[in-house]
Amino acid sequence: MNIQDKSRLRKNRCNLMAIDPDQIKHHLIQEELFTPQQMDDLLLSQPTPKDRMGSLLTEMEEKGPNAYSAFRKVLLQFPPYKHLLDELDRTLVTATDEMDGAPLNQTDEPPAKNVSILIRGNDSSAVVSGSHSTITIVKR
Structure with missing residues (x-):
């Protein structure tokens, strides 16, 4: 995932915690973001839906370059989460933002x-x- 998309997820993390990970887990597997085993390990290791969603967001940041667009595609399938997509899309990410203490560049390169x-x-x-x-x- 590129650093601009990571920044969008982090800037909206509190809002994204409203997503029920149990509701979207099969769609995340279908989009090949996670294997069934990874999803089970991730979801069974946390006691509450918010904790599970937090772990899911953290793990998603380490996925490939298409992870953000695949996550968006999953959320599009759930009308109650449309407002979250709108917020993600409206989130401005600038070169002066920082990710892990370093200024953002246009790419990870x-x-x-x-x-x-x-x-x-x-x-x-x-x-x-x-x-x-x-x-x-x-x-x-």
């Missing part, structure tokens, strides 16, 4: 280092080379 670009060419073509790609431009 480290910021780019110095990049050098070499442009070689003549009247009919040019080659632009960088550290990760080469682009050839041809004049027709």
